Amino acid sequence: MILITTPGKVGSEAARLLVERGAPVRMLARDPAKASALRQVGVDVVEGDLDAPATIDAAMRDVTGVVLVSPAVVAQELNVIASAARAGVGTVVKITSKASADSPIARQRGQAEIEAGLIASGVGYTLLRNNFYMxxxxxxxxxIAATGAFGSSAxxxxxxxxxxxxxxxxAAEIAASPGPHIGKTYRLTGPxxxxxxxVAAVLAKLLDRPIVFSERTIEEDKQAMMSVGVPEPIAAMNAHAVSLIAEGDAAWLSEDVPAILGRPARTFARFAADHAAAFS
Ligand SMILES: NC(=O)c1ccc[n+]([C@@H]2O[C@H](COP(=O)([O-])OP(=O)(O)OC[C@H]3O[C@@H](n4cnc5c(N)ncnc54)[C@H](OP(=O)(O)O)[C@@H]3O)[C@@H](O)[C@H]2O)c1
Incomplete structure (x- = not known):
C-alpha cells in the first residue's frame, strides 16, 4: 500500500497514476469530500490531519511507501516521517523545493529541516527538489483572462x-519502483x-490576443497574493521567493524528468494549451 499525504495538485495526480498501474493507494485527506473523485477511481481515502499523529498512524497501516507532499509545515511533515519510521515503511518520496538551511526564505529553510529529519530517520528516501510550478x-x-495582463517582481x-x-x-514512478532511487536527490524542471x-508571449500566441507582462515590486506582489486570499505571512514569504527569481534563483534546468520517465518533460506551451479555458 502506498500512502499519499495530501490530495493537492501533486498528490491527487500521483494517486490517479498509481491506480492506473494497479498499485493499491491510500490518500490522507483532512476533508475527504474534496477527494471523492479519487475514491471513485479506487483510492482508499481516509480522514486525517497532519497535526494529529494518531490519525497519521492509523493511515500508515500496511503501508510500504509514502509520497510526502503537503504545504511543508515542518512539524507536520516530521509527524509523517516519525510515523513512517514507527511503521517500518520502506521508502518516503519527499516533495521539496530548493531547500537550504541558510536560505533567506523560511519555506526553503523548513524544507531543509524536513529533508534532514527524513535522512536521519533511517527510512529509505528519495528527494524531489522541484523548480517553480507552471x-x-x-x-x-x-x-489574465479579464485584463490581458499580469505582473510580478520576478x-x-x-x-x-x-x-x-x-x-x-x-513521484508515482519512484513510489511504485523505489529500489534504484533510494538515497537519491532529483531536481525536477521543465525542458x-x-x-x-x-510566458506572456506563449499565452498571447495561444489565446491570439495581446498578453502584457509588467514588472512590479515585492510589496505589490504580496498585496496581489493577499487579494486572492493568501494569508499575509505566506504572501510575504512567497513574494520574497518570487523576487529572488530576478537574481537568477530559479534559472536552473535538469534532465531528471526525462531520465526517470523515459519521455520529455511537458513544455509551458503544452501546459498552457491544456489549461486554455482557464486563461480565456
Ligand atoms: N508552488 C510551487 O511553485 C512549488 C515549487 C516547488 C516545490 N513546491 C512544494 O510543493 C509542496 C506543495 O504541493 P502541492 O502544490 O501539490 O500542494 P497543494 O496543491 O497546495 O495542496 C496542499 C494540500 O495539503 C492539504 N493540507 C494542508 N494542511 C493540511 C493538514 N494539516 N492536514 C492534512 N492535509 C493538509 C490541503 O488540503 P485542503 O484542500 O483541505 O486545504 C491540500 O490538499 C510544498 O512542499 C512546496 O514547497 C511548490
Whole structure:
C-alpha cells in the first residue's frame, strides 16, 4: 500500500497514476469530500490531519511507501516521517523545493529541516527538489483572462518551470519502483528556461490576443497574493521567493524528468494549451 499525504495538485495526480498501474493507494485527506473523485477511481481515502499523529498512524497501516507532499509545515511533515519510521515503511518520496538551511526564505529553510529529519530517520528516501510550478499561473488565470495582463517582481529572471503533472508522474514512478532511487536527490524542471515575459508571449500566441507582462515590486506582489486570499505571512514569504527569481534563483534546468520517465518533460506551451479555458 502506498500512502499519499495530501490530495493537492501533486498528490491527487500521483494517486490517479498509481491506480492506473494497479498499485493499491491510500490518500490522507483532512476533508475527504474534496477527494471523492479519487475514491471513485479506487483510492482508499481516509480522514486525517497532519497535526494529529494518531490519525497519521492509523493511515500508515500496511503501508510500504509514502509520497510526502503537503504545504511543508515542518512539524507536520516530521509527524509523517516519525510515523513512517514507527511503521517500518520502506521508502518516503519527499516533495521539496530548493531547500537550504541558510536560505533567506523560511519555506526553503523548513524544507531543509524536513529533508534532514527524513535522512536521519533511517527510512529509505528519495528527494524531489522541484523548480517553480507552471500551475502557479492558474492562480493568475482569472486576472489574465479579464485584463490581458499580469505582473510580478520576478523581473527578467529565468525559471525552469515544471508541470505538477510531471512531478506527480515522477513521484508515482519512484513510489511504485523505489529500489534504484533510494538515497537519491532529483531536481525536477521543465525542458526550458523562460522569463515571465516569455510566458506572456506563449499565452498571447495561444489565446491570439495581446498578453502584457509588467514588472512590479515585492510589496505589490504580496498585496496581489493577499487579494486572492493568501494569508499575509505566506504572501510575504512567497513574494520574497518570487523576487529572488530576478537574481537568477530559479534559472536552473535538469534532465531528471526525462531520465526517470523515459519521455520529455511537458513544455509551458503544452501546459498552457491544456489549461486554455482557464486563461480565456
Ligand atoms: N508552488 C510551487 O511553485 C512549488 C515549487 C516547488 C516545490 N513546491 C512544494 O510543493 C509542496 C506543495 O504541493 P502541492 O502544490 O501539490 O500542494 P497543494 O496543491 O497546495 O495542496 C496542499 C494540500 O495539503 C492539504 N493540507 C494542508 N494542511 C493540511 C493538514 N494539516 N492536514 C492534512 N492535509 C493538509 C490541503 O488540503 P485542503 O484542500 O483541505 O486545504 C491540500 O490538499 C510544498 O512542499 C512546496 O514547497 C511548490
Amino acid at each position: 500551475q502557479n499561473f492558474l492562480m493568475l488565470a482569472p486576472a 523581473g527578467p529572471g529565468l525559471v525552469g518551470f515544471v508541470d505538477t503533472r510531471d512531478v506527480a508522474a515522477v 526550458e528556461l523562460l522569463s515571465y515575459a516569455d
